[in-house]
Amino acid sequence: MSDQTIKVAVSGACGRMGKEVVKMVLSSPELELVAAIDSKGGEDAGTLVGLDPCGVMIQNDLELALIESGAQVIVDFTTPHVVLKNTKMAIKHKVRPVVGTTGFTPQDIEELDELCKKEDIGGIIAPNFAIGAILMMKFAAQAAKYMPHLEIIEYHGDQKLDAPSGTSVKTAELISESRKEFRQGNPDEKETIDGSRGGQYNGFRIHSVRLPGVFAQQEVIFGGYGQSLKIRHDSYDREGYMPGVNLAIQKVMDLNGIVYGFEHFVE
Ligand code: NAP
Numbered sequence: 715m716s717d718q719t720i721k722v723a724v725s726g727a728c729g730r731m732g733k734e735v736v737k738m739v740l741s742s743p744e745l746e747l748v749a750a751i752d753s754k755g756g757e758d759a760g761t762l763v764g765l766d767p768c769g770v771m772i773q774n775d776l777e778l779a780l781i782e783s784g785a786q787v788i789v790d791f792t793t794p795h796v797v798l799k800n801t802k803m804a805i806k807h808k809v810r811p812v813v814g815t816t817g818f819t820p821q822d823i824e825e826l827d828e829l830c831k832k833e834d835i836g837g838i839i840a841p842n843f844a845i846g847a848i849l850m851m852k853f854a855a856q857a858a859k860y861m862p863h864l865e866i867i868e869y870h871g872d873q874k875l876d877a878p879s880g881t882s883v884k885t886a887e888l889i890s891e892s893r894k895e896f897r898q899g900n901p902d903e904k905e906t907i908d909g910s911r912g913g914q915y916n917g918f919r920i921h922s923v924r925l926p927g928v929f930a931q932q933e934v935i936f937g938g939y940g941q942s943l944k945i946r947h948d949s950y951d952r953e954g955y956m957p958g959v960n961l962a963i964q965k966v967m968d969l970n971g972i973v974y975g976f977e978h979f980v981e
Pocket of ligand 1: 727817
């Protein structure tokens with residue numbers, strides 16, 4: 715390995731996204747896999763993803779992995795329950811976090827930003843690393859300026875832990891930057907079944923569909939007099955996130971503090 719390679723640890727390495735990241739890191743000459751962490755330890759990370767053994771064993775002690783591996787960046791695709799604690803641990807050891815796990819509150823992100831700045835390192839938290847999803851968010855934010863009546867519908871598998879999805883929250887935040895805030899719909903509206911109108915965000919609604927067999931999709935529907943507009947993104951495969959994760963690993967080396975959202979790298 716050349717001195718120019720970035721030393722990467724992958725947390726959640728045995729998960730669906732984690733395995734894809736391990737595969738991507740092992741096949742990227744500019745990156746070096748130095749640690750792989752998951753609650754299930756023991757196997758070689760290379761054989762886990764169907765490649766040759768790479769000499770990096772999956773381990774379940776995050777702090778030990780951070781100390782022993784010399785990792786410069788940690789990529790986290792774990793679960794909303796553990797990601798905050800794990801990211802704080804990485805920052806404490808000056809390992810730059812690139813986090814795809816969703817479920818953060820704005821307060822969590824603020825706290826992690828302060829911790830990163832204190833340690834003089836960068837971090838990236840991105841609810842979606844797919845370029846198409848970023849464009850969908852940007853186009854939706856643009857449309858909201860002219861068509862401010864909108865609803866977001868996101869679709870994910872039935873085992874997803876957080877709702878609404880991180881992508882839909884990020885979309886709502888971007889839309890709110892260009893849409894004048896007002897509450898849509900009939901002020902006398904009454905739900906006869908709780909939750910049937912979805913979650914309220916700055917006066918518009920987010921609906922979360924959870925079904926087996928669904929991967930990750932989102933549409934933003936705009937309504938105007940005599941017309942409607944739909945902006946939709948469909949993810950079919952986890953490989954689609956990997957160019958974004960690879961770029962984030964490289965970008966995070968030059969940052970100070972947390973950048974929240976991959977749209978900041980898509981000009
Ligand atoms: P997954 O298949 O359930 O994988 C999560 C993995 O993390 C599992 O192997 C899990 O092990 C492991 N884990 C649990 N606790 C851990 C800990 N303390 N330390 C290390 N590993 C731990 O989930 P996924 O489908 O890969 O998704 C992971 C996250 O990424 C979700 O929040 C999802 O919404 C998000 N996501 C983000 C993007 C994006 O572009 N940003 C794209 C897709 C998904 P156990 O099974 O033993 O608990």
